[in-house]
Amino acid sequence: MRTGFIGLGNVGGKLAGSLLRAGAALDVHDLDPGLVATFTAKGANDGGDPARMMRDCDTVITCLPSPAASAAVVEAMLPHMGPGKIWLEMSTTDAAEVQRLGAKVIAQGAAVADCPVSGGCHRADTGNISIYAGCDRATFERVLPLLTVMGRKILHTGALGSASVLKVMTNYLATANLLTLCEALTVMKASGMDMSTTFEAIAISSGNSFVHETESQLILSGTRDVNFTMDLVQKDIGLFQKLADQHNVPLEISPLMIDIMTDGQRRYGMRAQSDRIIERLEEATGLSVTAPGFPDRLIDTEPEAQGAELTPRR
Structure with missing residues (x-):
């Protein structure tokens, strides 16, 4: 599965890094060319733009700062969507908006899942973050291999939008x-x-x-x-x-x-x-609420490991 990743910021860059470490065939794109260059130096392909990425990749992942940014990217990718293609939204976004965009994707014959993450950038950096997945079960089974590389605990939350x-x-x-x-x-x-x-x-x-x-x-x-x-x-x-x-x-x-x-x-x-x-x-x-001995940044000390689906109690 050739995968595209759009949005290489604080969270997205770490999720994409997990895919790259796992040997995924990865295309990347970001408005900051320096971030793209960092990934291409490690073996990723420069995806060029969202439309080209959807044309060339099986799955395109977005991890962007706002619903408006995601909407602009999806509109650019839509003409290249069809059967076999997947849009995987990992931004924290509005459920109604991901459902609106998802309907357009499905109308093109492609599949969609909203898969936001939780647990902090330090755990995203080690592939130990938690991931929610909102989509039909068939789509979940298709994207699960990617999710278990990027995250430790994967929860299928139900229909599209439920994860958001x-x-x-x-x-x-x-x-x-x-x-x-x-x-x-x-x-x-x-x-x-x-x-x-x-x-x-x-x-x-x-x-x-x-x-x-x-x-x-x-x-x-x-x-x-x-x-x-x-x-x-x-x-x-x-x-x-x-x-x-x-x-x-x-x-x-x-x-x-x-x-x-x-x-x-x-x-x-x-x-x-x-x-x-x-x-x-x-x-x-007038107080300084500080103390010696605490770290300047968070580091996840848990060893990186393959993720797995978490089954809710019933």
Whole structure:
């Protein structure tokens, strides 16, 4: 299976890297020619443009920063889609939009799946990230060999769009956890607690979480570079709020989170790293919520291994 990968950014570049390490016949494309050159130096082919990639490849994967970017790429690829071709969307996107574009793809006789990832850039870098897959079962079976190279746990979530719904939910929860951790760490610092001890106290408690085990380390080291920016956070929590509005669910925490992140963008820049949101509290209190001994960047220490489908309880 010749595979194309469009979007070699923080996440996409790492997913494409897993395919390349596994020996996949890989064509790549990105608006940044430097990123393309990095991959061609390692043995990938320069895909040229989305239309050519869909013409030349069996499957084309997109991992792009916005629904609008994905839509533009799909429209360019559509004339070259047909039986045997697959569009695999790995961006975090709007479920309705992937269904709209997916209908066009299916009308051409091709197949489509939305396959967003979860687990952080450091796990994408080792092929140990989790992947959701929304598509019919036949398409899932066709793309599973690719997914098990890029990810460790693969969950077939149901029909097209279902994976995107679940993905924005997980990013909403991660953002809520980040904001509460910022408050918790700042209050502990103000209370005179040792921050290394505080980190371990959370890690062994009922308050522990994936976000604490990863992002709290970057907050405390002071680097606050999680490879995820505030504009992406806003996109994801905004999509979650849109789902709630569509289904008439009156949320209280979600609008407050959007307001907090909006203020963070106003202070630090639209594309500031999301972990910098703690600096709002540091500025308000005059505290520095840092501690020695924490890493400048996250590294996945779990050995890379072939992924497998995760079967839900029934």
